[in-house]
Amino acid sequence: MARKLRMGLIGGGPGSFIGRIHRIAAELDGEARLVCGAFSSSPERSREAGEGYHLPAARAYPGYAAMIEAEKALPADERMDFAVIATPNHLHFDPARRCLENGFHVVVDKPMCFSLDEARELKAIVARSRRLLAVTYTYSGYPMVKQARALVAAGRIGAVRKIYVEYPQGWLATGLEQAGQKQADWRTDPARSGAGGAIGDIGTHAAQLAEYVSGLRIAQIDASLNTVVAGRRLDDDAAMLLRFENGASGVLFATQVAAGEENNIRIRVYGERGGVEWQQADANSLVLRMIDAPVQVLRTGSGYLDPIAAANARTPPGHPEGYLEAFANIYAAFYQALRDHERDPGIDVRDYDFPNVDDGLHGMAFVDTVVRSAQSDRKWTPFA
Numbered sequence: 001m002a003r004k005l006r007m008g009l010i011g012g013g014p015g016s017f018i019g020r021i022h023r024i025a026a027e028l029d030g031e032a033r034l035v036c037g038a039f040s041s042s043p044e045r046s047r048e049a050g051e052g053y054h055l056p057a058a059r060a061y062p063g064y065a066a067m068i069e070a071e072k073a074l075p076a077d078e079r080m081d082f083a084v085i086a087t088p089n090h091l092h093f094d095p096a097r098r099c100l101e102n103g104f105h106v107v108v109d110k111p112m113c114f115s116l117d118e119a120r121e122l123k124a125i126v127a128r129s130r131r132l133l134a135v136t137y138t139y140s141g142y143p144m145v146k147q148a149r150a151l152v153a154a155g156r157i158g159a160v161r162k163i164y165v166e167y168p169q170g171w172l173a174t175g176l177e178q179a180g181q182k183q184a185d186w187r188t189d190p191a192r193s194g195a196g197g198a199i200g201d202i203g204t205h206a207a208q209l210a211e212y213v214s215g216l217r218i219a220q221i222d223a224s225l226n227t228v229v230a231g232r233r234l235d236d237d238a239a240m241l242l243r244f245e246n247g248a249s250g251v252l253f254a255t256q257v258a259a260g261e262e263n264n265i266r267i268r269v270y271g272e273r274g275g276v277e278w279q280q281a282d283a284n285s286l287v288l289r290m291i292d293a294p295v296q297v298l299r300t301g302s303g304y305l306d307p308i309a310a311a312n313a314r315t316p317p318g319h320p321e322g323y324l325e326a327f328a329n330i331y332a333a334f335y336q337a338l339r340d341h342e343r344d345p346g347i348d349v350r351d352y353d354f355p356n357v358d359d360g361l362h363g364m365a366f367v368d369t370v371v372r373s374a375q376s377d378r379k380w381t382p383f384a
Contacts, residue, residue, distance in 0.1 A: 005032040005335060006079070008071060008104075010064045010095050011086035013040035013049040015182050018109055019086035022136070023053070025327030026084065026107075031335045036071060036080055038064040064095045072102045082107060082132075082338065088186040089194050093118040100129040105338055107134045107331070111204050111367060112360030114194045119364035126357045130345050134334040135360040137208040139265055141326035143300045144286040146353075147309035148213045148269065148276045151288065158272030163242065163250035165210040167202040167265045172236050172256035175229050188234050196367040197234025199225060203254035203370065204363045205265060208355065210252065211362075213276070214269050216244040218366070220380040223373035228257045240370065243380065283322055308353070330354045 007026055012019020019039070026032050036059035039049035043062035050060020061067035071079045082105035085095050093113045096106050100122075112135050113119040126133050139145060151157065176184035186192040187201055194200055211217055223240035227233075236257050242250035266279035274290035284300040298305065301317040312329045315321060333354035340347050349356045365384065373381035 004030070005081045005338065006035045007032045008067060008080035008083040009034055009037035009039065009053075009086065010067070010083055011039065011091075012037065012084075013042075013045050014052075016086065017183060019084075021324065021327060022084045022086050022107070022109070025324050026331050028324065028328040029332055031332065032081075035059060035078075036061065036067060038062070038067040065098060068095075068098045068102050068104070071104070080104060085109060088192045089200070090114045090192045093122060096122055096133065097125055100125050100131045100133070103129070103131065105132045105341075107136065107334060108360070109136050110208075110355075110360070111194070111196075111200050111363050112357070113364055116361075116364045116368045119361045123357050123361050132334065132337055132341055132349060133357045133360070134330060135355040135357070135363070136327065136330055137205060137212075137355040137359065137363070138323065138326050138330065139205055139209050139280065140212045140355065141312065141329035142278070142280075142283055143305070143309045143313040143321065143329075144278055144284065144298065145209070145213060145267075145326075146312055147286050147298060147305055148267075148278055149215065150306035150308055151276055152213060152269060152271070153215055156288075157269070157274040157276060157290075160214050160216060160244070160246065160248045160269055160271050162268075162270040163210050163214055163216075163244065163248060164268045165206045165250070165252050165266070167206045167254040167263075168258040168261040169198075169202060169256045169263060170259045170261040172198075172229065172232075173259040175231060178231065188232055188236075190233055193234060194367070195371045197227075197232070198236050198254050198256045199223075199238045199370050200367050202256065202265075203238050203252070204366055206252050206254050206267075207366045208359065208363060209265065209267050210242070210250060210269075213267055213278075214244065214248070216246055216248060218250075218383045219243050219245045220382055221369050221373045222380050223370045225370065225374040235374075238370065238374075240373070280323075283326075284320060 038061040039046040083099045085108040099106050177188045220243040225235040226237040237255040239253040264281040268277045277287040286298040288296040301313045337352040369383045
């Protein structure tokens with residue numbers, strides 16, 4: 001497939017944040033281009049967005065169902081190859097299902113679905129369709145997160161004993177949804193967000209990062225969910241103890257009411273001989289602490305890094321790379337899988353470094369387990 005891949009975008013209309021991030025990241029390396037979209041539930045706003053993306057009017061569709069049917073009817077050398085779903089959570093499953101059942105690959109923003117039942121059904125649909133699905137757990141795309149994962153996997157810090165992961169935000173410290181702010185409105189609405197507020201929006205990122213870096217699955221959770229802002233219908237503050245499959249313990253907190261905080265997701269993993277620490281506020285650095293050596297700060301782009309970290313950096317040391325590039329790294333791995341799939345539909349997606357449908361299902365199971373744990377009087381709730 002010696003050509004650019006053709007992308008459709010569902011969501012990303014006027015006022016959208018994440019849809020436009022997806023479009024930039026998807027096109028960053030010149031491997032794909034946006035060819036069509038259903039950018040809003042309003043046909044007028046979708047047409048307006050299409051003009052902003054410089055698309056032909058005929059390919060700015062009034063809705064995602066119309067887009068999928070029309071694209072399927074186009075010649076093979078014109079129709080989209082994959083669709084990106086960047087909508088509120090309650091509008092993830094049906095567009096993904098329709099795309100997969102009509103032969104299109106899918107990239108969907110996290111969490112993968114509105115509910116655990118939807119996620120289970122979507123996994124079955126992916127298997128039947130033999131199409132690919134990626135979930136954008138963005139922070140696993142950073143080069144120095146991949147370096148941390150490589151160090152842990154190589155046994156550099158010894159067997160993992162303790163994991164701390166945190167995601168503090170402050171943007172919902174006041175009742176923005178009560179003033180009609182679009183992003184706050186749907187994220188705090190259980191009919192559109194699902195069972196989790198902060199835990200579904202950012203807690204899933206923290207849990208995925210902990211498991212990705214450590215290489216360990218969470219086995220048990222003891223969670224507390226709080227709603228701090230009066231009148232809010234979903235949790236805006238979460239904290240929990242974790243037990244991992246090897247017996248390691250952990251702590252995770254995710255809050256959207258830490259006034260003044262931005263998006264500094266941070267992880268620390270400690271083993272028998274040392275520990276690694278990474279935070280988004282200094283994304284180009286990874287701190288390595290060993291029990292018998294000075295503290296080291298490893299930097300993106302340096303020649304001493306693991307090949308996987310080097311392959312996910314684009315610039316020499318000292319040139320900042322960040323959120324957009326991390327997004328783009330997930331797309332790059334997805335594109336490689338998509339091109340390989342064209343030659344061999346039997347590829348194993350586990351051979352590619354992007355979050356797939358299994359990770360998406362696991363993320364929905366995490367939200368479900370946290371909610372059940374918070375509602376239970378038991379000390380530990382099994383992750384299932």
